[in-house]
Structure formats: C-alpha cells, structure tokens
Amino acid sequence: MTSRxxxxxxxxxxxxYREPVERTPVWVMRQAGRYLPEYREVRAKSSFLELCKTxxxxxxxxxxxxxxxxxxxxxxxxxxxxxxxxxxIPLDFNPGPILSKxxxxxxxxxxxxxxxxxxxMSYVPGAIRAFTSAMPEVPLIGFAGAPFTLAAYVIEGxxxxxxxxxxxxxxxxxKVARELLAKLTDTVSxxxxxxxxxxxxxxxxxxxxxxxxxxxxxxxFALPYTIEIIERLKVKNVPxxxxxxxxxxxxxxxxxxxAHVLGIDWTLxxxxxxxxxxxxxxxxxxxxxxxxxxxVERIERQVQRVLTEAKDAPGHIFNLGHGILPMTSPDHMGxxxxxxxxxxxxxxxxxxxxxxx
Numbered sequence: 123m124t125s126r127x128x129x130x131x132x133x134x135x136x137x138x139y140r141e142p143v144e145r146t147p148v149w150v151m152r153q154a155g156r157y158l159p160e161y162r163e164v165r166a167k168s169s170f171l172e173l174c175k176t177x178x179x180x181x182x183x184x185x186x187x188x189x190x191x192x193x194x195x196x197x198x199x200x201x202x203x204x205x206x207x208x209x210x211i212p213l214d215f216n217p218g219p220i221l222s223k224x225x226x227x228x229x230x231x232x233x234x235x236x237x238x239x240x241x242x243m244s245y246v247p248g249a250i251r252a253f254t255s256a257m258p259e260v261p262l263i264g265f266a267g268a269p270f271t272l273a274a275y276v277i278e279g280x281x282x283x284x285x286x287x288x289x290x291x292x293x294x295x296x297k298v299a300r301e302l303l304a305k306l307t308d309t310v311s312x313x314x315x316x317x318x319x320x321x322x323x324x325x326x327x328x329x330x331x332x333x334x335x336x337x338x339x340x341x342x343f344a345l346p347y348t349i350e351i352i353e354r355l356k357v358k359n360v361p362x363x364x365x366x367x368x369x370x371x372x373x374x375x376x377x378x379x380x381a382h383v384l385g386i387d388w389t390l391x392x393x394x395x396x397x398x399x400x401x402x403x404x405x406x407x408x409x410x411x412x413x414x415x416x417x418v419e420r421i422e423r424q425v426q427r428v429l430t431e432a433k434d435a436p437g438h439i440f441n442l443g444h445g446i447l448p449m450t451s452p453d454h455m456g457x458x459x460x461x462x463x464x465x466x467x468x469x470x471x472x473x474x475x476x477x478x479x
Contacts, residue, residue, distance in 0.1 A: 129261040178252055190452065264324070268328060332369045340372055364385065392435060
C-alpha cells in the first residue's frame with residue numbers, strides 16, 4: 123500500500139479534495155522549529171544545513187510537533203534552498219540564507235546544473251522514508267520553493283527588502299530570466315516528484331516573494347512556471363497546495379492553476395478568498411502568526427473568527443497565514459491546536475459533483 127492509499131481517508135487529504143470531513147484539520151507552517159525546546163536540543167548539536175542533510179535528524183524534528191500536539195499532517199523538515207545549492211550555488215545560513223555566488227548573467231544561468239534529486243539531494247527522500255517508517259499513520263507533506271522565489275534568492279544572494287536587483291534582472295534581461303526560471307522549474311519538478319515517490323502524500327509550493335511583483339509581472343514571470351510544475355505533478359495523483367503570499371489580485375487565476383488548495387495569508391479574510399476563488403479550490407490558513415503571542419482567550423476567539431470566515435469554503439485546512447514565529451510559546455501553540463480541534467467545522471459534500479475535483 124502506498125502512502126497515497128494509506129492516507130486517502132485522512133481529514134487532511136479529504137479536505138484537500140473538498141470532501142466531507144468530521145472537523146477542520148490543522149497543521150502549521152514551520153511547525154518543526156525553534157519555538158520547541160526539543161528542536162533546540164537537537165539543533166544545538168549541528169548546523170541548520172547539517173540538520174537538513176541528516177535524514178535521521180530531519181525525520182526526528184519533523185516528528186516532534188506531531189508527538190507534542192497531535193497535528194493532522196506533518197511537513198518534512200528541509201529548506202526551499204537545498205535544490206539551489208544542488209544546482210551549484212554555495213549556501214549557508216547566518217542566521218538567514220546567504221548565497222555566495224549570485225546569478226546576474228546568461229553565463230551564470232548556463233553554469234547552473236540540473237541536479238538529480240536521488241543523488242544530489244538524497245537526504246530529502248531519506249528523511250521522508252525515515253519519517254514514514256516511524257509514523258506511517260501521519261500524512262506527510264513535501265515541499266519546494268516556486269521558481270520565482272528561488273530566482274529572487276539567487277539573484278539577490280539572499281533575502282531583500284525591495285528585490286530591486288531581481289526586478290532589474292527581469293526587466294533588463296527578460297530572455298535570460300526566463301531561461302533561469304525554466305531551469306528552476308525543471309529542478310523543482312524533479313525535487314517534488316522524488317518527495318512523492320519517497321512517501322509524501324501531498325506537496326506544497328511556496329512562492330514566498332510573489333507579493334513583491336505587480337499583478338502583470340506576476341502573471342508574466344511567476345505564474346506560468348508554477349502552473350508548469352503543477353501540470354507535471356498531475357501524474358503523481360497527490361494534492362498540490364499553492365501558497366503564493368500576497369498575491370490577492372490574482373486569486374481567480376490561482377484557482378485555475380490546477381492546485382487543489384490555495385494558502386491564504388492573514389491579510390485577506392477567508393470569506394473574501396472564497397468569493398474570489400468561486401469555490402473551485404480548498405483554502406488553507408490563515409491566522410496571523412502573531413496571534414499566538416497573545417493570551418489564550420484571544421487565540422480561541424481568533425480561531426473562531428477564522429473558522430466563521432471559512433464556513434462557506436468547500437474545503438478548509440486550518441493553518442497560520444505564514445510560518446510560526448520562534449518566540450511562540452509551545453503552550454500557546456497547544457492551545458491553538460486544541461481550539462481548532464474543538465471548534466472545527468464539520469463539512470458535507472459540495473453542492474455539485476463537478477465541485478469535487
């Protein structure tokens with residue numbers, strides 16, 4: 123039995139497909155991380171990249187929030203930039219990502235290799251297999267960065283406040299930019315395929331910097347490459363979650379990408395997102411991560427608010443609107459998960475058979 127078969131009836135997978143569920147499922151972006159003391163204990167003995175590249179350790183920290191909180195899905199511990207390093211760009215974290223070789227010319231793009239995920243990034247499938255062996259009952263999500271977000275990192279050499287170098291590259295060298303984006307599309311597609319083959323029953327594509335682009339530029343330089351990845355994943359028959367942060371102006375187009383679920387950040391109410399997507403996809407989100415810094419009573423009220431806003435969504439997976447913050451109290455995370463489980467909404471079948479897929 124494959125992981126897809128084993129988890130087909132889970133709350134998480136049924137919600138991805140907009141099928142009836144007994145309650146709203148919940149997981150959290152960056153749920154394995156610095157806010158957990160057990161993670162810090164493991165992390166103290168190795169660098170961040172060593173942790174990502176040691177399958178047993180990556181699997182262990184992936185399991186930690188599941189053991190503590192009983193979340194409805196896990197996401198494999200890794201980083202969106204490991205494929206970029208495998209393409210030939212040195213990567214370090216201090217504490218954020220530092221890429222010591224920027225891409226700025228056609229020659230730079232030509233020198234990037236197309237990595238084999240089974241040899242150049244074998245530690246990711248290895249961690250997936252280690253997790254699914256230890257916790258076969260828990261749905262596991264694989265993930266990758268979208269081509270535009272990865273391109274922004276390799277052009278800037280790390281993060282940026284305004285992504286001016288990235289936009290200059292797109293505008294001054296559009297042909298070269300498309301060659302870079304195409305190469306990243308091939309790399310990400312293969313990376314996600316390998317994660318599904320190793321045991322992931324769903325995947326999420328993170329386009330963290332998509333909101334830095336205007337609507338027209340997003341439609342030109344970002345969305346087509348994301349759609350291509352989703353098209354290539356169809357043969358794998360797993361749900362695809364697309365989280366394009368800040369791209370509210372393109373929600374109708376995002377709903378037609380072929381993704382099963384759209385992640386929504388906390389700046390847009392879910393009832394507005396339901397209207398803009400016309401019930402064509404399930405929605406994921408979207409509590410502000412900072413809400414977990416407030417008192418438990420407020421957390422419970424905000425959970426109820428999000429559930430109310432999502433009541434007409436054909437499928438809803440509760441999550442934060444971005445990753446959990448390192449200063450979050452584990453007790454508050456626990457209260458959040460408990461509130462979602464207690465207050466979560468039972469959903470029936472969509473109004474029409476056409477709406478199911």
